[in-house]
Amino acid sequence: MPDREKEKQATDLRRHPRLHVEDEFPATITDAAGNKTDAVVRDISAGGAGLIVSGAFHNEAFVDLHMEGFGRVSARIARKFVQGIGVEFNLSESERAEMKEELIKFRRAGGRQKH
Numbered sequence: 001m002p003d004r005e006k007e008k009q010a011t012d013l014r015r016h017p018r019l020h021v022e023d024e025f026p027a028t029i030t031d032a033a034g035n036k037t038d039a040v041v042r043d044i045s046a047g048g049a050g051l052i053v054s055g056a057f058h059n060e061a062f063v064d065l066h067m068e069g070f071g072r073v074s075a076r077i078a079r080k081f082v083q084g085i086g087v088e089f090n091l092s093e094s095e096r097a098e099m100k101e102e103l104i105k106f107r108r109a110g111g112r113q114k115h
Helices: 003-012 093-108
Strands: 026-030 036-044 046-051 061-069 073-081 084-089
Touching: 026 046, 036 061, 046 061, 046 073, 061 084
Parallel strands: none
Antiparallel strands: 026 036, 026 061, 036 046, 046 084, 061 073, 073 084
16 A cells, blocks of 8 residues: 555544644654654644654654744654654643644644744
8 A cells, every 4th residue: 555545544543633834843852761863843733743754763662852832742652654753742631732722823824833
């Protein structure tokens, strides 16, 4: 099955609508050992994000994700794909509500970072 078809099927199972990020939206991933890796956010929702990143990450591993404008978010590696990984945010209900509000602002700004 082509990658696009797999991604479409995964999208159909998502609990939160995703916002595709048009411009380069940098992030940093910090693993449990404290190693930092640069990444680019490909898409984001209140539940998680798709990240373009090189390097070896293991499914189910916990990481800290820092995204400019959103701050630090604890996350779990949920899946790997050709260009990177998908992470699921580890948020309380109130934090998830805050993330939804931030995403609304982000969407209104055209999916661009606040400078």
